[in-house]
Amino acid sequence: MKRLEITTRIGCKNRCKYCPQDKLIKKYSKISNIFNMGFNTFKKCLDKLPKNILITFSGFCEPFLNPKCIKMILYANQKGFEIRINTTCVGLTIEDIDLIKDIPFELFYVHLPDNAGLTNIKVNQHYLDVIKYILKSEISHSTFIYKKTSEGDVGPHPYLKDIFEEKT
Secondary structure: EEEEEEEOOOOOOOOOOOOOOHHHHHHHHHHOOEEEHHHHHHHHHHEEEOOOOEEEEEEOOOOOHHOHHHHHHHHHOOOOOOOEEEEOOOOOOHHHHHHOOOOOOOEEEEEEEEEEOOOOOOHHHHHHHHHHHHHOOOOOOOOEOOOOEOOOOOOHHHHHHHHHHHOO
């Protein structure tokens, strides 16, 4: 299947140790000062595509840091596109999950923080509540992973380990 990867935003606040955000922002800043994709731009792009394109929300940024991301996902679903999400869930809310939980995602790929601090995600109560709610909501084809290094697994963040142990 053909696919189109959508980067909803340039510049990610996560600043994971392995992601080249500084380089990306520096290069992009030379050509534009608009860092969030607007909904109308997204809509124009999608309206020109055949329906057999898989729409992937991903890129070198957390898609949900763009406040229009949920609206974009809902529009893509309404138009009949198959959708994949690659996310850290930063910027996602429980209310957002309620809006998208019934979409038949091709994949809902959640990149979790690890116990070595490589994936720089602030693990606070809001973040933990969002992860628990995703699990409870049973979003279709949801998959949870954490960073692996060339030396092997570093392990999930300790607070998340407890959540996933409760689930099994």
